[in-house]
Amino acid sequence: MKKLLKMFVFGVFVIGLFCIPSMAAAQETSFLTPKGYDYLPGANKKNQLNTTYDGEQLKFIEYTRAGLLKLMSRDNNNDYLSFTNFDGKDYNSGVTYGIRKIETINPKMTFFEITASRGAHGKNCGYWIIGKHNGQWVTYISLDNLAAMGYTSGKWHTIRTNINSDETGRLIFISSHTYMPPGAKYGYQSRSVNDFKIQLFWDQDAQWFGMKSLENLS
Numbered sequence: 340m341k342k343l344l345k346m347f348v349f350g351v352f353v354i355g356l357f358c359i360p361s362m363a364a365a366q367e368t369s370f371l372t373p374k375g376y377d378y379l380p381g382a383n384k385k386n387q388l389n390t391t392y393d394g395e396q397l398k399f400i401e402y403t404r405a406g407l408l409k410l411m412s413r414d415n416n417n418d419y420l421s422f423t424n425f426d427g428k429d430y431n432s433g434v435t436y437g438i439r440k441i442e443t444i445n446p447k448m449t450f451f452e453i454t455a456s457r458g459a460h461g462k463n464c465g466y467w468i469i470g471k472h473n474g475q476w477v478t479y480i481s482l483d484n485l486a487a488m489g490y491t492s493g494k495w496h497t498i499r500t501n502i503n504s505d506e507t508g509r510l511i512f513i514s515s516h517t518y519m520p521p522g523a524k525y526g527y528q529s530r531s532v533n534d535f536k537i538q539l540f541w542d543q544d545a546q547w548f549g550m551k552s553l554e555n556l557s
Contacts, residue, residue, distance in 0.1 A: 340394075341474065345442075350399065367506025368446065368508075368543060369507075369509075370502050370508050370510045371502075371503060372443060372503040372504075373439050373441045374440070376439045376454070377439065378435055379399060379408065379435065379469075380403060383519070386401045387400045387401070389413060390440075392471075396423070397410060397413060398412075400402065406424055406434050407421060407423055408421070408422040408436050408455075420478065422467055422534065423455060423456070423465075425465050425493075426457070426462075427463040434457045435455070435456055435457065436453060436454065437453065437455075440452075444508075446543075448541070449470065450468050450469060451467075451470065452467075453466070454498065459492065459500075460517075461497050462495055463496045464481050464496055464497070465481075466481065466512075467481050468480040479548040484550065485535075485550075488550050488552060489552070494508050495516055496514045497513075497514070497515055497516070499513050500512050500513070510538065511538055511553070512535075512539055513535070515531050515532060517530065517531045517532075536552075538550070538553055
């Protein structure tokens with residue numbers, strides 16, 4: 340009888356070893372591969388992007404002279420969020436905003452990712468992830484949050500995000516800058532190097548975005 344009991348306990352233990360990783364994996368929130376960005380100002384100086392969220396008709400509208408991007412209801416009755424570039428009002432002109440939806444599974448959620456850049460070489464001057472929290476529009480991530488992790492928003496950077504590019508469901512934010520190596524004289528000799536890399540993830544316990552530094556910058 341004791342032998343049978345020991346075998347039963349051992350069997351339960353072995354089953355538990357296999358079940359625990361599966362349960363942990365089921366709690367992970369993975370991002371789906373997104374579509375490309377829509378840009379404002381767009382072709383023919385288009386300054387409005389129409390979209391929908393939770394069945395509501397929305398629009399992003401860009402005010403070039405003010406250096407301002409707004410998220411509003413399409414009927415103009417609700418002004419939800421505003422975004423200004425982080426380089427200051429002296430650089431309002433020439434800012435381009437990139438906007439796209441990003442989605443997760445398990446649970447299924449939708450956010451908007453917004454970038455801001457200026458100049459011929461696309462210097463970054465803004466980054467936001469927005470969505471709804473308890474029914475209200477909020478900014479989950481901005482350059483202020485990234486600065487707390489070491490990102491230097493006042494310096495020259497270009498940025499990109501890799502979302503599920505390696506089929507792991509991760510959202511990776513990468514910053515880089517260009518430099519002239521010793522002896523270089525011409526622009527085509529410049530080099531680009533990554534200087535900041537972080538994973539942005541949905542924390543199901545906090546019901547908010549979390550951030551995790553990544554040591555490998557390549």
